[in-house]
Every structure is written in C-alpha cells, then in structure tokens.
Amino acid sequence: MDNRQNTIDETLATALARSRNIAEIEVGRDVLRQAGQMCRRNFDADTALVFADEAAFAAAGDAAVAGLRAGGLEVELHVLPANPRVKPNVALASDFAARLGHGTVPVALGSGVMNDLVKFAAFQRGLRYFSIATAASMDGYCSGGAPLTRDGFKITIACRPPKAILADLDVLASAPRQMTAWGYGDLAGKVAAGGDWLIADALGIEPLDDVSWPLVQGNLAQFLAGPEDLARGDIGATARLFTGLSLCGLAMEFHGTSRPASGADHQIAHMWEMEELTHRGEPVAHGACVAVGTTTVLALYDWLMDLSALDIPATVARMDDWPSTRAQIHQRIASTNISQRAVREMGEKYIAGEALEARLHKLRDVWPALRSRLSGHLMRNAEMKRHLHAGGSVFEAADIGVTAEQLKATVYASRFIRERYTILDLLAETGLLEEAVETTLSDGVLQQASGG
Ligand SMILES: [Zn+2]
Structure with a gap:
C-alpha cells in the first residue's frame, strides 16, 4: 500500500x-x-x-x-x-x-x-x-x-x-463493475451534499461540525480521483472507495443524522427508490439514482446566479402560502402515504412573510462568502460527468430511463420529502426554482451538457 x-x-x-x-x-x-x-x-x-x-x-x-x-x-x-x-x-x-x-x-x-x-x-x-x-x-x-x-x-x-x-x-x-460504479456514484453525491450543507451552515439553519464534515469532505477529492482505475478493478482504488464510503457511515454516526452524506442528490434518489423505479426490468440501484441525482443538483449549482440583485420584497410577496404549498405537495406526489408524510416534513422548513424576509436579507449578506466557498468546494457538472463516466457509472437521467419531464417532476417533488434544507429550498425561497429547473433540466439541455 x-x-x-x-x-x-x-x-x-x-x-x-x-x-x-x-x-x-x-x-x-x-x-x-x-x-x-x-x-x-x-x-x-x-x-x-x-x-x-x-x-x-x-x-x-x-x-x-x-x-x-x-x-x-x-x-x-x-x-x-x-x-x-x-x-x-x-x-x-x-x-x-x-x-x-x-x-x-x-x-x-x-x-x-x-x-x-x-x-x-x-x-x-x-x-x-x-x-x-x-x-x-x-x-x-x-x-x-x-x-x-x-x-x-x-x-x-x-x-x-x-x-x-x-x-x-x-x-x-x-x-460486478456496475456495483463498484454504484458505490462511486454514492460517494460522488457527497460533493453535492457538501454544497447543501454549506448553504444550510451559511444561513444559520444547520451548522457544519468539525468532526463529520472533514471525515466526509477531507479526502473526498482523493477518493474520487482516478475513477478509471476503479473501473478496471484496481485494488488500491477499490480500497480507497471502500474506505471513503466507510468514513461517510461513521460521519453519519457521529453527527446523528445523514446530513454529512446526503442532500438534494439523495432526496432525488429516494423519490425514485420510493417509486420503485425500474430500468430494463431491474430496479435502479441506489448508487445509480444518486449519480443522476448528483449531476442534476450540480447542474443547478452551475446555474445558480448572482443573488446580490435579489428583489427581496417582490420575492416575499410572490411566495406561495402554506395552503397552496400543501396543495402542490399533493399534486406533485401521487402516493398519499408519501404526500402526507411530505406535508409534515415540508411543514418543518416552510417559511414565509417576515421569517422569509429575514432569511433573504441574511442570504444577501452571506452570499459573496458563500458563493466563493461553494465554488471552492463543488465540482463543475461537466467534470463530474466525466468522472462518473470513467468510473463506469450512469450519469444522465436517460441512462436510467427517466425523461427530462420526469426528472423535473422528481426534482420538484423531492424538495418536499425531507425537512433537510438544500439548494432546492434556497432556489424556492429566492423564487428561482422553476427558472433554474426549466433552464437546466429541460429536454436536450442536459444531453448537450454531457458532451464533455
Ligand atoms: Zn447513499
């Protein structure tokens, strides 16, 4: 070694x-x-x-x-x-x-x-x-x-x-190569999950902690480097992947929640898992769902625009009230079991009025620092796709039989299923979610972006 x-x-x-x-x-x-x-x-x-x-x-x-x-x-x-x-x-x-x-x-x-x-x-x-x-x-x-x-x-x-x-x-x-690729996809998700935690930290919603954050993020770039070695069954690369995955598990133990290892990338994956998404007759594996969740979320991060120009009063005025948010949850999630639970989860993080106004002011204040922290932490989506591809993983919604329309619907619904604050909440609270999703994930755009 x-x-x-x-x-x-x-x-x-x-x-x-x-x-x-x-x-x-x-x-x-x-x-x-x-x-x-x-x-x-x-x-x-x-x-x-x-x-x-x-x-x-x-x-x-x-x-x-x-x-x-x-x-x-x-x-x-x-x-x-x-x-x-x-x-x-x-x-x-x-x-x-x-x-x-x-x-x-x-x-x-x-x-x-x-x-x-x-x-x-x-x-x-x-x-x-x-x-x-x-x-x-x-x-x-x-x-x-x-x-x-x-x-x-x-x-x-x-x-x-x-x-x-x-x-x-x-x-x-x-x-099977595919299984190793799932592990790689699951680990790749930590890039996006880390971004979500940075946002929640900067907004004072959920602070980073100095034990579990470095365990997951400290060596992540190293664990994700050299995916082609993994794809050819290299022992050292396999050891690094297994260790990286193990550290994520330990980080979750120390934190007491899955926050260190799971953000919007996993919420999207959980939606598909709950829907029992199948592709070519087989259930789509967790790591494959996470890989696509990850490129989806990174596409949104790539899009994230300059928030300093945010019109706060207009954004607060446009925010959906709770009854219409609840109605959307039921409309976006077909299963009553899932939607009822989602209403409870969403109820935990829904804000409007003065609370939203205060949050948006805070966001505007922290945004320059947060933005540079995010760009230091995140991987550009095109680069992530190259990594996933080299590691033998799927990375496009189409790879798991999901159309652009279905992907967008899943992204909207996934925001509701956990109280955890992610980029989806940041986009929703700034009134930008629809624009971001429609611009980034609409038919063709995702495919074009994958070229590199
Ligand atoms: Zn996972």
Whole structure:
C-alpha cells in the first residue's frame, strides 16, 4: 500500500476509535480466513447465521464459511435467490429476525440490501451483527440507519451499525463493475451534499461540525480521483472507495443524522427508490439514482446566479402560502402515504412573510462568502460527468430511463420529502426554482451538457 493509503488508513483508524458502535473494520487482501477470529473477538456466540443472496454467496460464501468454521463456529445459512433482486422491506427483515436466536451472530454477507435487512433484523432481536462486504457499492455499511420500505414509503429506521466489518479487497475488486460504479456514484453525491450543507451552515439553519464534515469532505477529492482505475478493478482504488464510503457511515454516526452524506442528490434518489423505479426490468440501484441525482443538483449549482440583485420584497410577496404549498405537495406526489408524510416534513422548513424576509436579507449578506466557498468546494457538472463516466457509472437521467419531464417532476417533488434544507429550498425561497429547473433540466439541455 502506498503513502496515500496509509494516510487514509490512519483517518479510518482514528474515526473507528471514536465510534461507539463499530469495534473493528478489516479491509485487506485474503482476509476472509480471519472471519472466525473476528467473530470470536467481537461476539459472544457459537453459531453464525449467514444471510446472503446467491450472487454474494457465490462471490465469497465458501471462503467466509471456511473462515468462520476455522474460528470454531457452527455455521447456518439462509441464502435467497438473487433473481428477482432481494427487496429491502420491513416484512423481509422481520422474517430474518424470526430466524435469530440468542447465542447466534447474524452475519450479513453481501452489500447494501442484505446489510440493511440484517441490520434491522438484528436490532429487532437486540443483537449486534457482523458484516462481510462483497461490493463497494454504497455507503451504508457503517451507518446505523436501515433504509427500508414500509407501506410504500422509504424510511430510514434508526438501528445500530454492525459491530464488525470485514471487506476482502479481492472480492470487492471482482464484484460486478456496475456495483463498484454504484458505490462511486454514492460517494460522488457527497460533493453535492457538501454544497447543501454549506448553504444550510451559511444561513444559520444547520451548522457544519468539525468532526463529520472533514471525515466526509477531507479526502473526498482523493477518493474520487482516478475513477478509471476503479473501473478496471484496481485494488488500491477499490480500497480507497471502500474506505471513503466507510468514513461517510461513521460521519453519519457521529453527527446523528445523514446530513454529512446526503442532500438534494439523495432526496432525488429516494423519490425514485420510493417509486420503485425500474430500468430494463431491474430496479435502479441506489448508487445509480444518486449519480443522476448528483449531476442534476450540480447542474443547478452551475446555474445558480448572482443573488446580490435579489428583489427581496417582490420575492416575499410572490411566495406561495402554506395552503397552496400543501396543495402542490399533493399534486406533485401521487402516493398519499408519501404526500402526507411530505406535508409534515415540508411543514418543518416552510417559511414565509417576515421569517422569509429575514432569511433573504441574511442570504444577501452571506452570499459573496458563500458563493466563493461553494465554488471552492463543488465540482463543475461537466467534470463530474466525466468522472462518473470513467468510473463506469450512469450519469444522465436517460441512462436510467427517466425523461427530462420526469426528472423535473422528481426534482420538484423531492424538495418536499425531507425537512433537510438544500439548494432546492434556497432556489424556492429566492423564487428561482422553476427558472433554474426549466433552464437546466429541460429536454436536450442536459444531453448537450454531457458532451464533455
Ligand atoms: Zn447513499
């Protein structure tokens, strides 16, 4: 491992020492043989119940089971078919929970969905679990939240992260390219999410913190550099990606919310996930949704105009009142479950009248500093698209079967589904959202912008 990797390893070790939930993360080559010893160190149990789907089991199952047995554990298996893809919902997690007894270590052998299911199942039974990662495909390995669907609404249920995580780099590097690209897309989203947090910080809505911000943003440019190495299965690049994703999870733990790793990019992705967006017959993966969410949001950042000319009284006068905002939410979100919840979320951040006027004055004051901070932090959209493309990721709405009209509708609706303040709120409160969206995301424009 080179120096770059050493610095990254130190960052991870320092963060891990601070974690109240995760005792050990082992990332390396040929590490599955350590599964049993790791289990012994971290869990008081004689039996491991391994949850996996067939694809993950084919990639790492035999070596993981041998490693667990080498530590003297009894191993039981619950392997689901890989097709159709396993769905992350509460009902299936509850079925997993019913299979868990005390004296058993739940083992999630797989990536995002399996991890989330076992996370919630273990939590329901008051157990800690062991995660054996098979792909660097998302940032949820270290996170305490399990994003699952219940009654059609995607909710992130507060659970606990795994107690121990084992990631074999040869397994990760030989995961389907597409899965690594999803992880890259999920990590790329942190560029946009960071912009949103900078805005919320500057407006006094949600301050940056000096622990989780640097964990996610401190090495981000380095983690996102060299996407072509990732696409060809380079071990060092895979290690950097996995570590970057792990740091995001730890940052969310320290912050207590997903703010450090999730902004409008993820809200757009969550809309598609709740709608169960499919493309060519397959559900579109989280990282693919985030990649497109990211280029969408960066397009809006590129557009963001000089706000110093903002006509504050006119903007306040034009703001939709709450009844018409609520009506818009119901109009833009077809599912009643989702729209009712969105009304509550939006109610938390909706402002008008004097409060809006005060905010716009504040915005005008902080804008020069905020603008230069944003331009120092953000990546131009064209550059982001080149990165995503080189990393093998999708980056246009069309790549996931979404038309420009659908994309715009999703952007409008996504603003409503979380109380979190993002660029979408800044644009809405300055009366510019529609102009920004229509100019940036209309048919053809997005495609043209992708040329570079
Ligand atoms: Zn994510």
